[in-house]
Amino acid sequence: MRRVFALGENPVTTVLAMASIGSGRLCARVQEKLCQWGQYTRREAYSCVRTKIGSQTAPRVPQERQNEKHSQSLAATAASTVSAGCWHPCSRPEIAGTARSFSTMRTQQPGSLPEYQIDPYHLLEDDLKDVYIYIRDALRRGTYQDDLYEIATYYFDGHGKAIRPMVAILMARAINYHIYKEKSGLLSSQREVAMISEMIHTASLVHDDVIDQSDFRRGKPSVNVMWNHKKVTMAGDFILAVASIMIARLRNNDVTLVLSQVVTDLVQGEFMQLGSKETENERFAHYLTKTYRKTASLIANSVKSVTMLAGADEQLADVSYQYGRNLGLAFQLVDDLLDFVSSSAAMGKPTAADLKLGLATAPVLFACEKYPELNPMIMRRFQEPGDVERAFDLVHKSRGLEQTQYLAKQHCQEAVRLANLLEESPYQKGLIVAADYVLNRMK
């Protein structure tokens, strides 16, 4: 990514310029922190400045004259990065629709910098770019067969959301700073965990696509359409095998156990999806357990692993784990919500997909309260003609969507609370922003 800002002589001014904040608004402690950050974050501090996520507002006019020129060019460059075609998850002002009304969540904390927003994707740009390169490398070294390599790397082209490696690396750096302060470089083992978590996730996606017979995901035709089911299944196994070799190479028994548990959880989550429960209460508990196993477990256990690799104690590892668990649950809840509100183009995969697969997700389960006629539909997994459309309508008419969003918000707030237990750093802030992003994303 090209250099967006020119580094001024004085790091403090530069950082202030990037933050677009008048110095009068900062307290001494924060100024000192900014000083420190300016020194070691260097290129990493090329955070895109944004005033509020999810909407465009005019940039603030700073009080210092020398910052004026910088901030204006910042606004221009910020606008240009949006249109430069590089997909950036935080900047979707042009998407209208009901989802936008769900899009604000204030992340103000007492004592924090009011307008200084961290963008984790920019913060971790180099780390994330490398993750996909290394994954492809590891897969390439795993086989001499080109068609296997091709199928296996199909999803690792960098077009996915990369939430899992992003959160893992954020947590790694945040924990490293928390424990070791300035010496917060990323351990190579932590980077490996980020890669492993993305690989395990992708292997499960590949297998899911065989089951769901899905035609496209992430805006591309899904793997199934291009090759046959058997080869695709084997490619999924291959990715899992390579990830497993990498886990062994970490030479850490605890991390190995934690990550192996993830694979089991994923499979059991899928099994849970095959069956269904009778009563409403059971159903919701079943849904939450399934959601934990299918989505949250991977995120929670990978952030727990990076924390363990940093040498943290059990208590700190638990904080990360809970952060990951809450983030993961929120992520899936929003995913289930988006299935009802967004259009196909934005998502990269067709919507009402869950209903069509016979799955009753949170919005539907909430809507049952108001419309009990959904119950028999759930039991027969929306098989009868007209079920899917009717259920879709009823969900929109009910408060199901709102309630789902509220639940997701609860989990995000819990995640933010946990993140605040960590020592302040750009990465720790990034964890908070990530929770916000999970809640407000459009795709």
Next chain:
Amino acid sequence: MNCINKFMKTCLVRPCGRTISTTSGLNIYFSKTEEKARSNAVVKEAERAVGYPTSFLSLRWILNDEIANIASHIRKLLGTNHPLLKTAKSLLLRNEQATWGLIVLLVSKVAGLNSSFSELECDRTADILHSQRILAEVTEMIKTSHLIHKGLVNITASTENPSDMNFGNTLALLCGDYLLSTSFIEIARLKNFYVQETMSSTLRDLSESEFIGLRGNQNQPLPSKPLAIQKQVDIPLKFGVEPFELENVLGNMKAEWILRNVLGGGSLLGKGCQSSLILANHESHVQELGYTLGRSLALAWQASLERDLIKEETFSLVSAPVMFHLEYEPSFYTEIEKGVYDYASIDYDLIRKVVSGGPGLDKTLELQDEFSAIALDVLDKFADSESKVALTNIIKSL
């Protein structure tokens, strides 16, 4: 605890199974039934040597909730012709044959523990470490999982009952994944990084085996076109995690067969035995013997199976008799090549007739003997024991 196993065995064991002695003096009648019964007896002796029956359906599995749950889903497939049903049935009724788990246990016992193991720190029954037993089970699980994953159906526009097939595929995928995930957890609990790496690489090899060479529309393997000049290409013994190279292999019929079957099973049994010896703290040269033994045994076994299977209605086109025949008569490839375009057009009767009339079957027997000899040779390097005899008998009775 053994009553359920006994019950299953009495239902399935043939009446003459227990009465035929294992000594060679009674080999007057060489009928197929007696040959089979003799090999059953060999297996039972071996199982006794390692402490308990190792068939897939041991008590642990029957009482497992997950398996019961899976079984109830599989029942929904009754009446469809999804391959998963056939696989499940053959697994349940496989009580009489030696399993790979049994081989791993025998090899563990044959090699014993390395002198560095103190008497106190190991947890063992019948001279086999608990961790080695787990490894034997893991080897079976990975093998079964691969078998199940191979049983998926490629659904196309012309597939009958696509929704049944899709459900079958879902189950097959999930069962296979369940077995794999359970294997990984068990391996992780062994807390041995070398074993972990090694066993993970077996899964990698297994998945590679489904990509080698030409394929039909249901991913059935087809031989490559025989090269004009057949070379002797060595498929190296790989004790580590590096993948196998394909250069110069495809088209050299014997080498192609060996590579296919190493990837498709030899590597798993070899590395299973190797890992078991790692767990016993043996030095690397001993571990390597375990690998060689397991791998050669798997190859010999496969060759022996293929000699029989060619008599069936349909058979694999990359089986050894066919491969050797192509080596001998490359022009016959045109018959096989039809399968590349339309697998259904393969004329099994013709191929069976031609191959049976050629050197294919004899050469397969030679191949089997070659690998059996390697296995026996390696086995000889270990001290004599009851389990060594049992393993020798198994190899000889292939």
